[in-house]
Amino acid sequence: MDNFYGPGRNHLFVPGPVNIPEHVIRAMNRNNEDYRSPAIPALTKTLLEDIKQIFKTTTGTPFLIPTTGTGAWESALTNTLSPGDQIVSFLIGQFSLLWIDQQRRLNFNVDVIESEWGQGANLEVLASKLAADTVHTVKAICIVHNETATGVTNNLAAVRKILDHYRHPALILVDGVSSICALDFRMDEWGIDVALTGSQKALSLPTGMGIVCASPKALGASKTAKSVRFFFDWNDYLKAYKLETYWPYTPSIHLLYGLRASLDLIFEEGLDNVIARHSRLAKATRLAVEAWGLKNCAQKEEWHSNSVTAVLVPPNLDSSEIVSRAWKRYNLSLGLGLNKVAGKVFRIGHLGNLNERGHSIM
Numbered sequence: 001m002d003n004f005y006g007p008g009r010n011h012l013f014v015p016g017p018v019n020i021p022e023h024v025i026r027a028m029n030r031n032n033e034d035y036r037s038p039a040i041p042a043l044t045k046t047l048l049e050d051i052k053q054i055f056k057t058t059t060g061t062p063f064l065i066p067t068t069g070t071g072a073w074e075s076a077l078t079n080t081l082s083p084g085d086q087i088v089s090f091l092i093g094q095f096s097l098l099w100i101d102q103q104r105r106l107n108f109n110v111d112v113i114e115s116e117w118g119q120g121a122n123l124e125v126l127a128s129k130l131a132a133d134t135v136h137t138v139k140a141i142c143i144v145h146n147e148t149a150t151g152v153t154n155n156l157a158a159v160r161k162i163l164d165h166y167r168h169p170a171l172i173l174v175d176g177v178s179s180i181c182a183l184d185f186r187m188d189e190w191g192i193d194v195a196l197t198g199s200q201k202a203l204s205l206p207t208g209m210g211i212v213c214a215s216p217k218a219l220g221a222s223k224t225a226k227s228v229r230f231f232f233d234w235n236d237y238l239k240a241y242k243l244e245t246y247w248p249y250t251p252s253i254h255l256l257y258g259l260r261a262s263l264d265l266i267f268e269e270g271l272d273n274v275i276a277r278h279s280r281l282a283k284a285t286r287l288a289v290e291a292w293g294l295k296n297c298a299q300k301e302e303w304h305s306n307s308v309t310a311v312l313v314p315p316n317l318d319s320s321e322i323v324s325r326a327w328k329r330y331n332l333s334l335g336l337g338l339n340k341v342a343g344k345v346f347r348i349g350h351l352g353n354l355n356e357r358g359h360s361i362m
């Protein structure tokens, strides 16, 4: 009976993939189409324009790539950097760890700033590294805005401030996979050079689209970056943009129609209202955790995430047992603790198209 879901709907509260609103499901329920017909380029053109709003950018260039967050990472790195380039990367949990693994395997020279899991990026160490780097050896700072494994949000405005203070030209590459469209994110204002997310997170779509946005400076870097790339090469997209065909290879047209429907919902509610809703639901979740007598894995309020809460369980309990029991008994999916915090935390995802009762809005 282990695979029996039980009666009633499944209550999906993992921090991605998240619930897909009915409106979006219906928009995707269609046959395949010729992506070279006039309809798909016209749809893509509006999506490329509108998607900029979720990054809060007017100057960025977006890429809608058939991939996941992991591919979006690779796109950000290989288009802007060359093998051997020095980068500074923060390690604060499982997803930053995986990104660092990718950075190393792509042959970058990674200087890791590590924090205890449950803490945010150590910006004092970043400041001292940049102060010492007067010859500008560091080419990029890689940071996960919201570490989904520990429910910790980093302060990107503060990262920008440090770079400006030392007049350091390093690029800022941001993983916004569990933040963009859920948390306050301002690409232009914070001077982010590449920001990325995945369709299955706060956009409330199926998995399969990596969304990457590059600043003019990042596009400039892509002209000289020597990392080997083919599938992720921004240049092939830019050529197709010029021709207004938009695609260097076959897109998932279902995801394009889904993205249209998802953006329409977000714009109808208003992006700032969407972000305020995430903050309200997150606060309610934290109050519930407190009322249960349990602790947040994020050690300080300034790091509390509004898209996922990682809940520490008492040492005599195994958090995976709680996750398993919730699934079997209540048809409720909670997130497991990952790697260093396996067995120690369970995670409640509160991102995407949710309301106070935990239901998809429409």
Ligand SMILES: Cc1ncc(COP(=O)(O)O)c(C=O)c1O
Residues within 6 Å of the ligand: 016, 068, 069, 070, 071, 095, 144, 146, 147, 148, 149, 175, 176, 177, 178, 198
């Ligand atoms: C912050 C963060 N970055 C990257 C990823 C990897 O994304 P994907 O599993 O879509 O490749 C995830 C996945 O949960 C994530 O939460």
